[in-house]
Amino acid sequence: MTQRTGSTGGLPAPSQVIELLAAEFERAGYEIEDVVVDTSARPAKIVVVADGDRALDLDTLAELSRAASQLLDEVPEVSAPYVLEVTSPGVDRPLTAPKHFRRAHGRKVELALADGTTVLGRVAAVDDGILTVVVRERSDFSRRQIRLDDIAKAVVQVDFSSPSKRELELVGQTGGGAV
Structure with missing residues (x-):
């Protein structure tokens, strides 16, 4: 977790924001990934980045925002x-921890491996330091296992196309439509 700030001039430090809000966010099923206190903005800005195993929809973000505002007040x-x-974290946030890969289940990711190769696939599972991705090989899909330690960089890819039925089966999801 990064905690960036300059002088907080009448505002709490990122660590104080986390301490104040963590329990409330956890009750809602989310954790605070990052806090930025930007005193150079006018007015100053406090940004709280939350993530969890369930997607953050607009209603949940509004509820968390109201609760955070009351606590900070x-x-x-x-x-x-x-x-x-x-x-919530943007799609450009690098996946750096097993929980990030777990939360990206079914999403298309681009992996830069330590050996210099790149893998494009859909997250199927992460377990005991091993990531399983569904990759396209010629005209079919297969599962490939990659040690998390062998991944130099991983990011979710914006994907507007619907995965094939076979790809969904290998990921462990059923039905059609976007993931």
Whole structure:
């Protein structure tokens, strides 16, 4: 987790925001991935990035934002005006931990491996340090296992096409449509 800030001038430090909000977010089934306190913005901005095993929809983001705002309003040391933003990680966030791969189940990912090769596939599973991805091989799909330690960089790919029935079967999902 990164915690970036300059002087917080009347605002809590990222670590204080995490300490204050973590229990509330956990009750809702989410964890705080990052907090940025940007005092150079006018007004200053507090950004809380949350993630969980369930997708963050707009209603949940609004609920978390209201709860965070109420908790921050109760802190007497918060004297500067600020804008609060509660958001989910962007699709460009690198996948760096097993939980990130688990949460990307069914999503298409691009993996840069330590040996310099690249793998494009759909996340099927992650277990005991091994990522299983469904990859296209010629005219069919197959499962490939890759040690997480062998992955130099991994990012989710924006994918507007619907996966094939065979690809969904190998990922462990049924039905059609986008993942």
